[in-house]
Amino acid sequence: MPESATPALPAVDDFAGLDMPAGLLATLTAQGVTTPFPIQGATLPDSLAGRDVLARGRTGSGKTLAFGLALLARTSGLRAQPKAPLALVLVPTRELAQQVTDSLAPYATAVNVRLATVVGGLSITKQAATLRRGAEVVVASPGRLNDLVERGDCVLDDVRITVLDEADQMTDMGFLPQITKLIKQVRPDGQRMLFSATLDRNIDQLVKRFLTDPVVHSVDPSAGAVTTMEHHVLHVQDATDKKAVTTRIAARDGRVILFLDTKRSADRLAKRLLSVGVRAAALHGGRTQPQRNRTLEQFKTGQVTALVATNVAARGIHIDDLDLVVNVDPPADHKDYLHRGGRTARAGGSGSVVTLVLPEQKHEVSKLMK
Incomplete structure (x- = not known):
């Protein structure tokens, strides 16, 4: 510098x-x-x-x-x-x-x-x-x-x-x-x-x-002051196990943001959660701006409790008192991890970041977490 x-x-x-x-x-x-x-x-x-x-x-x-x-x-x-x-x-x-x-x-x-x-x-x-x-x-x-x-x-x-x-x-x-x-x-x-x-x-x-x-x-070390967040890695066996775990987390009380890599997978997960009674909505670059604004508003007011998002949403979303972020797909690098995680524990609050890891992702994710 x-x-x-x-x-x-x-x-x-x-x-x-x-x-x-x-x-x-x-x-x-x-x-x-x-x-x-x-x-x-x-x-x-x-x-x-x-x-x-x-x-x-x-x-x-x-x-x-x-x-x-x-x-x-x-x-x-x-x-x-x-x-x-x-x-x-x-x-x-x-x-x-x-x-x-x-x-x-x-x-x-x-x-x-x-x-x-x-x-x-x-x-x-x-x-x-x-x-x-x-x-x-x-x-x-x-x-x-x-x-x-x-x-x-x-x-x-x-x-x-x-x-x-x-x-x-x-x-x-x-x-x-x-x-x-x-x-x-x-x-x-x-x-x-x-x-x-x-x-x-x-x-x-x-x-x-x-x-x-x-x-x-x-003002903050590069790692971001992630000390007010708890970081969890959940090892899942396969795609079926991952789906079941994701659904159980999304159905908990309170709001959660679930991050996925692609627009298609975000839409699919939102649809699947809705079909089991979870008030879910997708937020990504494929939606029009009015749609994105409406979805965010519904999430802020609690009409939507599970926001299924791509990285586009990892920057600039500010939701008060959001205590859980889930990386359904692990982020590509530490910067993405910081920005996704940064949706919780804002302005001195606390929160948890959970990353779901398939057996073939273990090596990459442990490098990332270091």
């Missing part, structure tokens, strides 16, 4: 000591957010001062407010021209874009900053109209934002603050060329903040290219 030439500012353990508009401080109190999470206390002094920031913190650690408060504080009082936002948050998935927008909405309202969400799967015409009316902050997935820029519906020349959230996931998903194309268009003297659960070689490329003397904050 790069060493910063200028030392980081000291961390804070109280929002009141930060240079933020009164509206933001009042909203924090109203939302019941009293003490900063470690990543917020560490990064906010630097990001509010306008420094470039490179921060590693696992999912569920409070990253959204860590960059969101700084971005809103530094944008409040400014007005965007039509089609020309002043701040940009790039995220890998539609779900995460929606979640970031929802989390920041009360704070944005408090300081009179207009937010727009720009993602695939929803009407591009409506999104273009929102941008024409003017929005100071745009939360976007790279693909859709590039489309709008190419159509002339969005201009990035005025963007003074750019945030990459879940940057590792974006580069893994092949967004690197699109991200590069977008960042090359924002103001060269602007502030850049990069938040990621892991800092690997792709991230390094972005840092070298686009961040100027960044302050580095690594």
Whole structure:
């Protein structure tokens, strides 16, 4: 990781000591957010001062407010021209874009900053109209934002603050060329903040290219603070045994997310669970955005108790008090494991992650767990 030439500012353990508009401080109190999470206390002094920031913190650690408060504080009082936002948050998935927008909405309202969400799967015409009316902050997935820029519906020349959230996931998903194309268009003297659960070689490329003397904050060890989670490996004999175990776990009291590798297997399992009376639903990239939103809402309210998902859902889903995640298919690598597991034990809560392992998967999974 790069060493910063200028030392980081000291961390804070109280929002009141930060240079933020009164509206933001009042909203924090109203939302019941009293003490900063470690990543917020560490990064906010630097990001509010306008420094470039490179921060590693696992999912569920409070990253959204860590960059969101700084971005809103530094944008409040400014007005965007039509089609020309002043701040940009790039995220890998539609779900995460929606979640970031929802989390920041009360704070944005408090300081009179207009937010727009720009993602695939929803009407591009409506999104273009929102941008024409003017929005100071745009939360976007790279693909859709590039489309709008190419159509002339969005201009990035005025963007003074750019945030990459879940940057590792974006580069893994092949967004690197699109991200590069977008960042090359924002103001060269602007502030850049990069938040990621892991800092690997792709991230390094972005840092070298686009961040100027960044302050580095690594709030959680790379393993993620998975100490508040319990990890279980269940060895199953064969496919039949695996099906029976999966069904029994899904039928327990309380909510559970079950992760599978493919859209087809997720649909099949959801169907099988429904047939035995488990309130299940599938969530994956093959569903339309309204379908995905509806399924998530039903899971949050408890109408659906077993959410059967692919990795798409492993990022950006925030469900309060979810205490169990099951890897029906073991994840491909440790990053996927962290992100799937990160749906539980969020913000200091506790939870369990169970991985089902067939005899031929034993070797791979024991390597992964190490």
